Amino acid sequence: MSHTALFEHFDRHAGGVDLKGGSTHYCPGCGHGLAHKYIGEAIVDLGIEDRTVMVSPVGCAVFLFYYFNTANTQAAHGRAPAVALGHKLAHPESIVISYQGDGDLASIGLAEIIHAAQLGLPISVIFINNTIYGMTGGQMAPTTLMGQPSTTAPQGRTAMQGQPMKVAEMIAGLDGVVYVERTALFDQRNRKKTQKAIKKAIRLQMEGRGFSLVEVLSECPVHWKMTPEESEEHVKNTVAEAFPLGVVKDEEREPWIAPLAPKFDAESMVSALGATDEKPPRFCNEFPSHLDPVDISIKFAGAGGDGAQTAAILLTQAAINEGFDATDIPSYGPESRGGTSYADVHVAKDEVLSPAAPTPHVLLAFNAPSLEKFASSVAENGIVIYDSSVISAPPDFPAGVKVYGVPCGDVAVKLGNKVVKNIVALGALQEATQLLADESILTVLRSVLKPKPELIEINEKAYAEGVRHVREGSPSLV
């Protein structure tokens, strides 16, 4: 027997019973069988019978796995390169060969092949171009020649159906590609070239150099309505005129892909998650039930860039460190800077139930529209802190609400960085509400700023200023 990675008996072909056990499902004169044979020989020549994963397309080669004595996977129409990449990334030692026809690759699967080629991960694509849809019965393909009749362009392809797509040239123009060659099967010389090209495309993958593709011009006598012999002549004289044969790209590239060894040890995991077994220090003796017996809600409202979101998340973290439950749910406007930016925070003794804050105990507003919008929703006996550097005329508030105007923005500018106005506000919020303890918030702040220690001082000052303003000023009681 000649050496090949094809099965000696095609047991998957209708159970391998009778003649099906020894013959392919391809029509007489079809080129697929030759491409299969050449891949099968290359796999053995390269010694990768036990390393290869073949990816079957949808189209005439859908049953590729009947024939290849390798690991096999059958992909959805057009998606073979995407499936191949999944295999390659999951097990980079696998030699992954994606096999596709022209409808599969050049029509429905164009996005997948282009991006796989541009990505350049070493996989090998064998692309069979017979200028027609075979499996579905002779419809026009992206590669169908001008004038060529098909069941969906019975008068022959015209300009109305566009020009035939030159896949090899298109793929060769992409950066991840190391090797592209177009070959044919119509005579011995071209068959030899195809054999060599297929072997090279696979070898380049073994060497880890990049993406390679071989476009094989193949015969489809049945749908061309030609004899096998006429078909070979047709490729030679007509198809190869439209799709010139030869190497389109062959680039020297150093092997670049490094195998991965995913880590599954607890230490790496703990470090990756930034988790710790160290208990955070606690500064609160009890739940701040003066605000609510079990669940306190705080609304942060401003424009994008005001720092409302950061303030909200710092407070949430601080509350959780104190052993309470807390949640934070942001709601942004469509722009990330300048649009509205709200966040609802809950701090609960045991469990936050509804995380929204339609009637907040505490409202922190950074601009007039936000204050305007939420002033009337503040709970009875609630607390409002607003940035008095931008809000000169606060609206009416429900009875019993305590209101603190703190010039957060001005204070921050005076400190030399307007960005810290949210920390001024946070200091003010804590002082006005006695929700947690100063150190609860400052500890989180310092920990968040660990990567930028130079910013700790100004943030601490900003916080202290917020506290001072509330302590020294007197709230305007509504």
Added chain:
Amino acid sequence: MAKYSAITLDRELCKSCGRCIASCNKHAIAIGSETNQRSGMIPYEIDYELCNHCGLCMTACPEPWAITEGGYDLENPAARIRPAKPAAIQVRRIPLPDLEPLVLKGNHASAVGALLAGCRHVFGYPITPSTEGAEYLARVLPSLEGVFMQSCSEVATVNHMYGAGGAGVPTMTFTSSPGFTLMLEGISYMIGAELPGVFINVMRPGPGLGYIGPEQSDIKLCARGLGHGNTHAIVLAPSSPQEMLDLTMLAFELSFKYRNPVVVAADGYLGQITGRVTLPAEMVEPGLPDWAVRGDAEHKNNLNSSILQDWVELEKHNEHISGKYRAMERDEQLSSEFHTDDAELLIVACNIPARMAKAAVEALRREGHKVGLFQPLTIWPFPIDALAKLLERVDHILVVEASDGQLEDEMRLALNKADIAGIRFDHLRHMGGILPDDAEIVRTTHSIMGVPA
């Protein structure tokens, strides 16, 4: 050039295409005169007087075994020895130290759950409001030598997952409703080929582009519309960052247990909400299933495929898949309950509306109303067994949901199949990103219970 000892043309396998004739420099091959009784073809014949055993005809023949050196024997496939399956490598559970709770956004919590479940292969395409999950993993995976790949589309994403999941590794994606729709084809293929994979669908309003707020817009899609054909997947419905983590971990386990995709259906609110997340006592080192398709000697006989040419075989395959669905329905129902013991009205809600409903139940209980919450944690299979038990006593349900009755439809179908009738249904629904809030649930409850305003 006598390269080969004996060139043999098999008269039964020859398809008479004539490629060999053109290849033969010695003109030693010609069309025969008799139709072969088994193939129906008129095979070619080699004239051994002229043949120089060069083998060019072997290279020219598209049929692998029609022209060979020394001939070819068709064998009875039943008599051949089947290759043995490789031994599966079992999942390992690795203890974690006693860690402090993390403060995580829902999407991040789900990503952490994936890492703890042993997932190191993540694919995704950006879509609000799910993207933080992918971003988190893109940041963290390199330190664990894992892979995050941004695909060119959701269509490519699900097919990367088909490949990686097919190679036996835990794989996942984060997406949101419009993106999930694009993945349905691939999900159907994964179900057909029996491949695992976890889809975190952070649902948002539709139809079409809709917008980016929270909606339980895909309950119908997840429960009844996972692509073409006989498809189902377990659909988990978290309602907090903690459940995002816990249910994502569970999703991986179930996905491998059943060799089937699993969907974690979250909502836009839940993806964005930050909260306290307690880490589990153990993490997972994945095993390697015996069916994995990968390029090594042990697994080379494996095949991932959803195509079966034989109709009888295909029906059998579907019956096998349906058998898995029945097992999921029997064994994987999950729900939680809150104040249901003596409830006279059951609120049914899942995802974020369940949190609002829980707050409403607390408030109603404070007023002395006997109201309880039944929260499905699996939308498919619907946790009908637990609900049926409650309905032995209660006959009034208020369904609270952020969709136009998609959850209620699932529940009603489950009730119908369980032959449960005579239930009074009320509902509170919102869409477009608006959520039913606790005050509104309380008001609705007052109104249906006849409590004066």
